[in-house]
Every structure is written in C-alpha cells, then in structure tokens.
Amino acid sequence: MTLILSSAELDALRLSLEVATRSVAFSLPLAVLAAWILTRARFPGRALFDAFVHLPLVLPPVAVGYVLLLLFGTRGPIGGWLRARFGIQLPFTTAGAALATAVMTFPLMVRAIRLSLENVDRGLEAAARTLGAGALDRFLTVTLPLMLPGILAGAVTAFAAGLGEFGAVITFAANIPGVTRTLPLALYTAMQSPEGEQLALRLAILSFLLGLGGLLGAELLVRRVRRRLGR
Amino acid sequence: MLRVSLVKRRGEFTLSAAFNAPTPGVIALFGRSGSGKTTLVDMLAGLLAPDEGELQLAGTVLTDTRAHIAVAPERRRIGYVFQDARLFPHLTVEGNLRYGEKRAKHAPQYIRFDEVTGLLGLGTLLRRRPHELSGGERQRVALGRALLSQPQLLLLDEPLASIDVARREEVLPYLEALRDWLSVPMVYVSHQFEEVLRLATYIVLLEAGVVLAAGPVEEVSLSPQLRRVVSPDMVGSVLTGIVTAVDGSGAAELALGSGKLQVSLGDAPVGARVRVQLLARDIILATQPIQGLSVRNALLGTVTEISPDEPAAVLVKVDVGGPIVLARITENARAALRLRPGDAVWALVKAVSTRGHAFRLFGTPPRRG
Numbered sequence: 001m002t003l004i005l006s007s008a009e010l011d012a013l014r015l016s017l018e019v020a021t022r023s024v025a026f027s028l029p030l031a032v033l034a035a036w037i038l039t040r041a042r043f044p045g046r047a048l049f050d051a052f053v054h055l056p057l058v059l060p061p062v063a064v065g066y067v068l069l070l071l072f073g074t075r076g077p078i079g080g081w082l083r084a085r086f087g088i089q090l091p092f093t094t095a096g097a098a099l100a101t102a103v104m105t106f107p108l109m110v111r112a113i114r115l116s117l118e119n120v121d122r123g124l125e126a127a128a129r130t131l132g133a134g135a136l137d138r139f140l141t142v143t144l145p146l147m148l149p150g151i152l153a154g155a156v157t158a159f160a161a162g163l164g165e166f167g168a169v170i171t172f173a174a175n176i177p178g179v180t181r182t183l184p185l186a187l188y189t190a191m192q193s194p195e196g197e198q199l200a201l202r203l204a205i206l207s208f209l210l211g212l213g214g215l216l217g218a219e220l221l222v223r224r225v226r227r228r229l230g231r
Numbered sequence: 232m233l234r235v236s237l238v239k240r241r242g243e244f245t246l247s248a249a250f251n252a253p254t255p256g257v258i259a260l261f262g263r264s265g266s267g268k269t270t271l272v273d274m275l276a277g278l279l280a281p282d283e284g285e286l287q288l289a290g291t292v293l294t295d296t297r298a299h300i301a302v303a304p305e306r307r308r309i310g311y312v313f314q315d316a317r318l319f320p321h322l323t324v325e326g327n328l329r330y331g332e333k334r335a336k337h338a339p340q341y342i343r344f345d346e347v348t349g350l351l352g353l354g355t356l357l358r359r360r361p362h363e364l365s366g367g368e369r370q371r372v373a374l375g376r377a378l379l380s381q382p383q384l385l386l387l388d389e390p391l392a393s394i395d396v397a398r399r400e401e402v403l404p405y406l407e408a409l410r411d412w413l414s415v416p417m418v419y420v421s422h423q424f425e426e427v428l429r430l431a432t433y434i435v436l437l438e439a440g441v442v443l444a445a446g447p448v449e450e451v452s453l454s455p456q457l458r459r460v461v462s463p464d465m466v467g468s469v470l471t472g473i474v475t476a477v478d479g480s481g482a483a484e485l486a487l488g489s490g491k492l493q494v495s496l497g498d499a500p501v502g503a504r505v506r507v508q509l510l511a512r513d514i515i516l517a518t519q520p521i522q523g524l525s526v527r528n529a530l531l532g533t534v535t536e537i538s539p540d541e542p543a544a545v546l547v548k549v550d551v552g553g554p555i556v557l558a559r560i561t562e563n564a565r566a567a568l569r570l571r572p573g574d575a576v577w578a579l580v581k582a583v584s585t586r587g588h589a590f591r592l593f594g595t596p597p598r599r600g
C-alpha cells in the first residue's frame with residue numbers, strides 16, 4: 001500500500017476541505033447572530049426558533065437535503081429567484097455541497113458560541129458603556145473578543161464535522177467526481193464497487209486522521225486564546 | 232452641583248434618596264451594606280433606571296422620569312470605578328486605559344494619557360494583562376481608565392473593598408491626589424468611616440434606603456444620626472485647621488478656632504490644611520485649668536448641648552471658638568461636674584490620640600491653561 005494519494009483521492013480530499021471551509025465561512029456570522037438572539041433577546045416564539053436552529057441535529061440528513069432541494073432547486077422558491085436574479089445554481093454544485101454542509105453543522109456551531117456568550121460577564125459590557133461605547137461598539141470590542149474561544153471551538157468543530165457530511169450533500173448536490181464527491185462520498189462509492197475495498201480503507205483512514213487532527217487543533221487553539229484572556 | 236432625587240423599588244426594599252451636593256468635591260455615600268449605596272450609584276451612572284425622580288449634574292438634566300428624559304450611560308460622561316475593577320481581560324493595561332480615551336475624543340480634555348499614568352504610577356504596567364496585576368494595581372488601572380474618558384463626574388463604588396487592608400495605601404493617596412490636584416467631582420461609596428473621613432468633603436448618610444443626613448463632613452460628624460451607622464467608638468467631631476508650627480518629630484500645631492491644637496501628623500509643612508477627627512471617647516472635660524498633666528491640648532470653650540448617648544453616658548458639644556468638639560463622658564461625671572449648657576469648660580486632647588486621625592488636605596493648584 002502506497003502512502004502517495006491518487007488523483008481521485010486528492011480530488012476528494014481537496015473537495016472536502018473546500019466544502020468545509022466555505023460552509024464555515026458562510027455560517028459563522030449567522031451562527032453568532034443566532035447565538036446572540038438565543039442568549040440575549042426575549043421575544044415570543046423564542047423556543048420555536050431554538051428548536052428550528054437545532055432541527056438538523058435530529059432530522060435524517062437525507063430529509064434536510066430533500067428540503068433544501070425543494071427550496072433551492074431550480075424551480076424552488078429561493079432557487080428559482082437566485083437563478084433568475086443572479087444566475088446562481090446551487091444543486092449539483094460545490095457551492096450547493098457547502099450549503100448542505102453549513103445547514104447540517106449549524107447547530108454544532110451555535111451551541112459552542114452560545115455557551116461562550118453566556119459566560120461573558122455583563123459587568124464588562126456595563127463598564128464599556130460608562131466609558132462611552134454604544135451598543136455595536138460594545139459588541140465588537142468587548143463581547144465578541146470575549147466570545148472568541150467559543151467561536152473558534154464552534155468553527156473548528158463545524159469544520160471537522162463538515163469534512164464528513166454525507167446524507168444532505170449527496171441528496172442535494174449528488175455525487176459528481178471533482179465537483180461534489182467529497183471524502184465520505186468517495187468512500188461510499190468505493191464501497192459500492194467490487195474492487196474498491198482497498199481504496200475504501202485508505203479513505204476511511206484519511207477521514208479518521210482529518211477528524212482527529214481537527215479536534216486536536218480546536219482544543220489547542222482554544223487553550224491558547226484562553227491563556228491570552230487569563231483564564 | 233449634583234442634584235439627586237431618585238426612587239427605586241426592589242421587592243420589599245425602597246430606595247428614596249434626595250440631596251443636593253456641591254461640586255467639585257468628594258461626595259461620600261456612606262452607609263452599611265444593603266443601605267442602597269450601589270443601587271443609587273448605578274442610577275447616577277444610568278445603568279439602572281429609577282422608578283421616578285430627577286438627576287441633574289452641573290445644570291444638565293440626566294434623568295427626569297416625568298419628562299421621559301434618560302440620557303444613556305454612554306452619553307453621560309460619568310466615569311465608574313467598580314468594586315471589582317472590571318478591566319477588560321482581552322486587553323493590556325494600555326488597551327484598557329485607551330478604551331475610554333478613544334471614545335472621549337469630542338469631550339473637553341482635562342487630563343492626558345501620560346498625566347494619568349504618571350499620577351497613578353502606571354508607567355511600568357502598560358504591557359501587562361489584567362490577570363497579572365495585584366488588586367491595588369487593578370483598581371489604579373480602573374481609575375485611570377475612567378479618568379481618561381474625561382468624565383464630568385467620577386463614581387467610585389467601594390474601590391478598596393476587594394483589596395487587603397495593608398494594601399489600601401497603594402490606592403488611597405492617589406485618590407487624595409485626584410481630589411486635590413484635578414478637582415474631579417467624585418462620588419465615593421464606602422462603608423468604612425476612616426476612608427470617608429480621609430477623602431470626603433461632603434457626606435450623604437444612607438440607611439435602609441433613606442438619607443439620614445447630608446452635609447459637609449464637619450457638620451455630619453456632629454449629627455446624632457451618624458450614631459445609627461457608625462459604632463460609638465468612631466463618633467467624634469471633624470475639624471479643619473491650618474498648620475502654624477512643626478517640630479520635626481512628627482508633631483504639628485494647628486490653629487483651630489480661638490485655640491491651638493497639637494496633633495500627631497507626619498509631614499505637613501507650615502500653612503498646610505489639615506483635617507483631624509477628635510474621637511469623643513478620647514476627650515476629657517475639665518471645669519478648671521489643669522496643671523501637671525501630660526495632655527498637650529487644652530481648648531477653652533462653652534458647652535452648647537448635652538445629649539444622651541450610650542447607656543449611662545452623655546455626649547457634650549463644646550464650642551471652642553467656632554469649631555465644635557464632641558466629648559463623651561459618663562452620666563456620673565456630668566452630674567459630679569454639674570455641667571450645663573453655657574458652662575465654660577476645657578476640652579483636653581492627647582496629641583497622641585490624633586495619630587491616624589489627622590490627614591493633610593492639599594490645596595487646589597491653579598488650573599492648567
């Protein structure tokens with residue numbers, strides 16, 4: 001068994017990294033907003049919003065992919081509009097795979113960020129207020145930096161989970177080599193073919209190493225930031 | 232002038248505070264824990280909305296519930312030094328100090344960055360992070376940060392409470408310097424009468440949400456209401472005098488009313504203003520001049536009032552030519568001397584008993600151009 005990756009394997013790895021990166025970049029600001037709303041805002045229907053954010057955790061990924069197809073498909077309400085207005089097509093594209101991944105990993109990210117926001121000392125925000133900082137100013141210069149450990153943890157966990165997102169991706173973006181065939185999809189395809197046993201094993205080991213690296217990296221990063229904050 | 236008339240209800244507790252205090256100066260909010268001090272300061276800062284009332288600082292209305300005026304805290308230009316410092320952990324000391332400074336660009340500047348670091352001794356700490364500082368250092372940084380926001384009023388909520396008693400000297404002299412050199416109006420919250428005596432020019436006495444007495448320190452020190460908050464041993468009149476002579480051994484002579492008073496005070500030159508508290512329990516009264524005693528001070532005065540005090544004791548007010556001295560003597564002693572208002576008496580004060588109760592007040596220097 002050679003340690004050098006074949007071009008198909010490299011494609012899958014590159015695609016997985018790209019999809020996970022784009023999904024995190026897209027969902028991070030929204031996750032911060034959702035966490036802020038869930039922690040600080042008081043409004044009727046908050047429980048419903050909370051449940052809605054966490055829905056992808058409990059739904060079958062295939063169902064999420066299917067709902068995305070209905071909404072973002074070329075004839076769906078959002079997909080149709082995106083296509084007519086901007087010429088953007090999401091199903092069966094890398095961007096679509098990233099969207100499906102973003103939706104699936106969203107709850108993970110919100111949970112980590114929310115936890116860190118709950119730990120932010122409101123007294124520090126009051127202090128910033130007496131020093132002349134308005135609401136947005138306070139959020140950007142005090143609240144957000146203090147949430148940083150949670151934001152990093154959420155982003156890295158979501159990234160690591162996003163590398164392996166399967167059901168929603170294959171349903172919404174299909175299994176197109178070089179476009180949407182990420183690591184788990186390549187692994188699945190290899191398992192389906194009679195001679196693919198060895199390839200499947202190699203891809204499984206690669207996924208395992210990536211996941212482990214991601215989680216360890218997250219832990220180290222969070223520790224470093226915490227030390228800077230003196231905790 | 233700080234005009235306060237605020238009401239706040241919290242469950243069973245109601246704070247209802249009204250007073251007008253002169254500014255500049257240090258207004259002490261003095262009372263036991265739970266008397267409503269922090270609630271009141273939070274309303275001054277605007278962090279807590281009163282149920283009803285008005286608040287005016289130097290002629291500007293900051294709160295008026297009837298006119299629906301409530302200036303936001305970030306627009307009040309009122310600095311706040313919290314009991315727990317509340318330094319931003321993600322910023323260095325310099326970052327903390329600059330935080331308020333940056334946001335006060337359009338306010339009239341009366342103190343610059345290097346003046347603050349010099350005045351508060353922060354020069355060597357600038358690169359440190361808050362968790363690397365001692366309690367006293369943290370409070371000095373918090374003080375500097377608040378000052379650099381160029382506040383028109385500085386609120387200090389028990390800034391020494393979280394610091395060891397031995398370390399309080401790391402902060403107290405700096406507060407005195409602010410009062411005397413910068414003349415920043417301050418509201419100083421404390422339940423330590425010693426701190427109040429040392430720093431305050433005006434006292435607001437709070438108890439169970441009500442203002443028991445408010446006035447200049449000298450006046451409130453004679454108020455019978457003070458007894459409801461401080462222990463009997465802390466009662467004593469506060470007097471201000473000018474140093475007329477020093478002898479180099481730590482004794483200074485003050486001109487006080489029509490007499491002179493020897494006090495124990497380290498380093499006050501001739502001409503300095505000194506505040507001294509004469510504890511009522513330390514004062515001896517005599518109806519005749521006394522010879523052959525070690526007591527250094529005998530102030531001749533007139534009894535103006537005798538009021539019951541703790542069991543079997545009375546408080547005697549003696550006018551010593553303007554200033555009033557309070558003396559606590561037993562009821563038996565009063566009866567034996569047949570003391571009555573109008574009688575002439577000598578108030579005897581041991582110079583040694585003033586040690587730790589005499590503080591130098593620095594004059595206000597000319598304002599910088």
